[in-house]
Amino acid sequence: MIQTQTAILHADHIYHTFTVANGQPIAALEDVSLALAPGTFTALIGPSGCGKSTLLRILAGLVEPISGQVQFGGLALDRPQRQISLIFQKDNLMPWRTVYENIELPLQLAGIPKPEREQRVAHLLYITGLLGFENHYPAELSGGMAQRVAIARGLINEPDVLLMDEPFGALDALTREQMGQELLRIWATTQATVLMVTHSISEAVFLADRVLVMSPRPGHIIREVSIPFTRPRGIELLTDTTFTQLAAQIRAAIH
Amino acid sequence: MPKPTVKVWMEEGVHSAIFAQQAVVGVFKLPQVTCLCCAIGLPPVHPNVHSTQKGRLLMSSITSTQVVSLSSQAPRPLPFWRRWLRKIEWRLLLLPVIGLLLWQGWVLLAESGYYADFIVPHPDTVWARLQERWADGSLVTHIATTLREALSGLFIASLIATALGYIIARVKIFDYLLTPYLIFLQAIPIIAISPLIIIWFGSGLASKVVIAAMITWFPMMIATIVGIRNVSTNLREMMRANAATHWQIFRHLEIPSAMPELLGGLKIAVTLSVVGAAVGEFVSAREGLGYLVMYGRGISDTPTVVLAVLMLTVVSLVLYSLVAMLETSLLSWRKAGKP
Ligand SMILES: Nc1ncnc2c1ncn2[C@@H]1O[C@H](COP(=O)(O)OP(=O)(O)OP(=O)(O)O)[C@@H](O)[C@H]1O
Ligand SMILES: [Mg+2]
Numbered sequence: 001m002i003q004t005q006t007a008i009l010h011a012d013h014i015y016h017t018f019t020v021a022n023g024q025p026i027a028a029l030e031d032v033s034l035a036l037a038p039g040t041f042t043a044l045i046g047p048s049g050c051g052k053s054t055l056l057r058i059l060a061g062l063v064e065p066i067s068g069q070v071q072f073g074g075l076a077l078d079r080p081q082r083q084i085s086l087i088f089q090k091d092n093l094m095p096w097r098t099v100y101e102n103i104e105l106p107l108q109l110a111g112i113p114k115p116e117r118e119q120r121v122a123h124l125l126y127i128t129g130l131l132g133f134e135n136h137y138p139a140e141l142s143g144g145m146a147q148r149v150a151i152a153r154g155l156i157n158e159p160d161v162l163l164m165d166e167p168f169g170a171l172d173a174l175t176r177e178q179m180g181q182e183l184l185r186i187w188a189t190t191q192a193t194v195l196m197v198t199h200s201i202s203e204a205v206f207l208a209d210r211v212l213v214m215s216p217r218p219g220h221i222i223r224e225v226s227i228p229f230t231r232p233r234g235i236e237l238l239t240d241t242t243f244t245q246l247a248a249q250i251r252a253a254i255h
Numbered sequence: 256m257p258k259p260t261v262k263v264w265m266e267e268g269v270h271s272a273i274f275a276q277q278a279v280v281g282v283f284k285l286p287q288v289t290c291l292c293c294a295i296g297l298p299p300v301h302p303n304v305h306s307t308q309k310g311r312l313l314m315s316s317i318t319s320t321q322v323v324s325l326s327s328q329a330p331r332p333l334p335f336w337r338r339w340l341r342k343i344e345w346r347l348l349l350l351p352v353i354g355l356l357l358w359q360g361w362v363l364l365a366e367s368g369y370y371a372d373f374i375v376p377h378p379d380t381v382w383a384r385l386q387e388r389w390a391d392g393s394l395v396t397h398i399a400t401t402l403r404e405a406l407s408g409l410f411i412a413s414l415i416a417t418a419l420g421y422i423i424a425r426v427k428i429f430d431y432l433l434t435p436y437l438i439f440l441q442a443i444p445i446i447a448i449s450p451l452i453i454i455w456f457g458s459g460l461a462s463k464v465v466i467a468a469m470i471t472w473f474p475m476m477i478a479t480i481v482g483i484r485n486v487s488t489n490l491r492e493m494m495r496a497n498a499a500t501h502w503q504i505f506r507h508l509e510i511p512s513a514m515p516e517l518l519g520g521l522k523i524a525v526t527l528s529v530v531g532a533a534v535g536e537f538v539s540a541r542e543g544l545g546y547l548v549m550y551g552r553g554i555s556d557t558p559t560v561v562l563a564v565l566m567l568t569v570v571s572l573v574l575y576s577l578v579a580m581l582e583t584s585l586l587s588w589r590k591a592g593k594p
Contacts, residue, residue, distance in 0.1 A: 060496050082498045092493040096511045096588045105507070106497045139592025157497075 408467020420479025478520020482513025
């Protein structure tokens with residue numbers, strides 16, 4: 001377990017309950033504690049509806065938990081911060097903004113001057129393979145391209161913490177692998193701390209330093225698996241025996 | 256040492272980025288890219304790059320370079336008036352046909368002898384009235400008066416109605432408290448109480464502005480409420496996650512998102528504002544197209560009545576078309592992704 005003091009983002013005994021329209025309470029999270037050490041890559045995996053998105057919203061400062069506390073850089077997190085970037089499960093693009101303008105949005109909100117915005121957007125268009133599409137509207141993109149725009153938007157602020165909610169969910173297997181490697185490459189050049197929700201066990205093992213497994217609702221972290229592979233990691237890792245063993249361990253924990 | 260690769264990416268005069276070894280070196284506009292191409296000894300192969308003059312050396316650090324890819328150029332969009340013409344061409348062809356049919360029908364009716372001239376005036380008489388009133392400048396005065404009344408009323412109503420609509424859409428307690436009373440206000444038949452308004456506000460500009468405002472505020476308010484309520488909660492959350500301020504959410508999310516509804520409301524309101532001004536003028540006025548209708552009726556000069564009604568229609572049409580044009584330019588993104 002990572003020491004609380006060194007963690008950049010730290011959740012302490014989080015409980016969260018929703019009240020649905022008919023008044024019935026739904027316990028989404030039950031006693032979730034986790035600590036993210038600076039510069040690490042953590043994957044979060046768990047059955048559908050177990051509260052992963054809810055946990056990410058809480059960690060982003062968007063939702064206040066019923067009980068428990070989130071600390072960011074040693075201070076209680078009471079509202080969203082620019083240094084924490086959340087990439088949503090849905091792409092959440094503005095249909096009236098072009099690809100370029102959608103990616104530019106966080107910089108605009110942060111008051112970055114236009115010339116610098118241009119440079120950074122151009123760079124991200126390049127990394128996400130969206131060059132030539134900057135003047136397209138979201139309605140003119142495929143699902144995977146829209147998701148790439150959302151990823152570019154999440155990265156543009158050069159955040160300290162990157163929370164990703166199934167960012168590759170809308171991508172096909174091939175692009176998914178490519179984007180995963182791309183993400184690792186981008187991540188290696190930043191000092192960002194990453195927490196990524198995924199449904200793919202092999203993706204989790206391939207990308208992360210540590211995989212957290214959640215129980216069905218109410219969500220609770222039931223297993224923590226460290227991934228020992230060194231970086232940079234190549235695609236050949238997927239056939240490594242340790243890799244398959246780790247994947248099997250995680251699969252067993254989920255079921 | 257690996258050979259530096261330069262990627263020149265060009266897109267319709269907007270942003271052009273120069274990439275060297277996967278890092279962006281700079282973003283340039285098209286003429287500068289031309290200069291760059293010349294500087295690094297490349298022909299400006301791009302069809303849109305005409306200038307071949309040797310310009311400043313933009314990136315002296317790049318020595319041995321090669322253009323890896325030049326993204327293909329989207330066709331230059333037609334100028335707006337050509338696109339506009341393209342769209343309405345066939346309707347323009349129809350215009351003389353319909354115009355001629357209406358005119359001939361009117362002429363036939365007037366010349367049939369069944370109707371006295373003060374019931375169905377001959378178009379020529381109406382045309383003569385138009386020329387008279389154009390020559391002495393009174394037509395322009397009447398149009399200007401009605402326009403001023405209608406637009407002032409619409410402006411004031413829009414300010415109040417959008418502000419009210421916004422707080423009603425955003426703050427539950429205002430919705431709960433105010434909505435019933437506002438509906439009550441709207442239920443008052445404006446045409447019926449216009450004499451009262453004239454009594455209270457006099458027979459000058461003020462009373463017409465009040466009537467035009469009273470007839471237009473409701474559609475504007477409803478449009479605002481619907482528009483603001485329709486703002487996606489997911490996008491709101493995304494804005495909040497990016498630590499957007501209330502003002503930024505208003506400016507970058509709520510306004511553009513509600514724009515289709517707002518413009519729809521404005522389309523209704525703008526034609527109603529002319530109705531409002533005319534109704535006020537019917538009751539009591541010294542100038543304006545509504546006044547001209549009543550004046551013509553008073554002296555049994557039906558051609559003047561017809562002329563005034565036609566002018567009211569034209570004013571309404573022009574105002575509506577202006578809003579429709581505004582809509583086309585502001586909401587061009589809605590055409591995206593549709594066949
Ligand atoms: N706004 C809400 N109101 C009421 N209940 C909610 C709300 N959001 C989530 N829930 C409930 O909380 C539980 C956890 O939801 P959450 O979206 O966090 O799941 P998840 O793990 O992200 O699922 P998935 O993998 O399918 O995205 C769900 O069972 C859902 O019923
Ligand atoms: Mg989810």
